[in-house]
Amino acid sequence: MSPRPWALGLTGSIGMGKSTTARMFHDEGLPVWDADAAVHRLYGAGGPAVGPMEQAFPEAVVDGAVSRPALKRLIARDADVLRKVEELVHPLVAADRRAFLDTAEAEIVVFDVPLLFETGSEGQFDSVLVVTAPLDVQKDRVLSRPDMTEAHFAAILRRQMPDAEKRRRADHVIETISMEAARADVRALIAELKERRRHA
Numbered sequence: 001m002s003p004r005p006w007a008l009g010l011t012g013s014i015g016m017g018k019s020t021t022a023r024m025f026h027d028e029g030l031p032v033w034d035a036d037a038a039v040h041r042l043y044g045a046g047g048p049a050v051g052p053m054e055q056a057f058p059e060a061v062v063d064g065a066v067s068r069p070a071l072k073r074l075i076a077r078d079a080d081v082l083r084k085v086e087e088l089v090h091p092l093v094a095a096d097r098r099a100f101l102d103t104a105e106a107e108i109v110v111f112d113v114p115l116l117f118e119t120g121s122e123g124q125f126d127s128v129l130v131v132t133a134p135l136d137v138q139k140d141r142v143l144s145r146p147d148m149t150e151a152h153f154a155a156i157l158r159r160q161m162p163d164a165e166k167r168r169r170a171d172h173v174i175e176t177i178s179m180e181a182a183r184a185d186v187r188a189l190i191a192e193l194k195e196r197r198r199h200a
Contacts, residue, residue: 005109006197007101009125011116012132013160014153015142017176021131022112024186032110033100035093042092043068052088057081090119097124107194117161117169129189130170132163133177 010025012018026032042049043066054061060071075081101109113121122128133141142153167173174185 003197003200005101005104005106006127006193007125008108008110008193009116009122009128010110010112010131011114011128011166012130013138013163013166014156015138016131016133016163017141017182018112018114018131020179021129021174021176021182021186022110024183025110025190028187028190029106030108030110030190031100031104031106032112033097035097035111035113038093038096039089042066042089042096048092049089053085056084056088094124107197108190115160117166118159122169127171127193128169129172129174130163130166131174131176131182132167133175135163137177138163 010018010022012021022032022034039049041047043053044050045064047065050061050064050066053066057071057074060066060074062070071081071085075085097111100111111125113119116122116125116128139153142148142156143150172189174182174189176182
């Protein structure tokens with residue numbers, strides 16, 4: 001029996017190129033699980049989160065699905081709502097992630113998790129990759145997004161672990177200044193992890 005897939009956690013702060021790097025792994029033929037997409041599935045009509053959320057926060061469910069705008073309004077009114085939502089949703093997200101790994105037919109499976117370190121999830125992966133870029137590059141990328149302001153950017157950074165700490169905790173680091181260099185680093189990491197898995 002072949003060993004189970006290598007579970008690679010992929011994370012990085014806002015504007016560091018995480019989504020672009022996840023696409024690079026996908027382009028190389030690796031299955032990629034996206035935490036944000038998983039939450040959308042759970043919140044969608046008929047999704048596993050709808051029933052528990054409707055019991056806890058009836059006004060957050062609209063037309064049989066969890067409404068993110070309604071949920072944001074609830075959280076803005078009461079900070080404790082976020083903790084309760086996380087208690088309901090995190091186990092469902094974890095179950096979705098395990099199911100993805102269990103059914104993946106690949107040597108390496110990538111898990112795109114924005115708040116990987118912030119949620120203490122690093123122990124659930126065989127290794128963790130952090131994508132990074134210099135602060136000025138990060139800032140330019142984020143402030144070029146629609147409706148983004150310096151104040152909003154600063155507020156997001158306050159909620160995220162500092163990039164230097166993420167890099168310190170990471171097993172692998174890829175810089176995303178040059179997309180060509182990043183793609184080469186992705187390919188090199190895939191080769192390295194396939195080798196490590198074979199000898200695990």
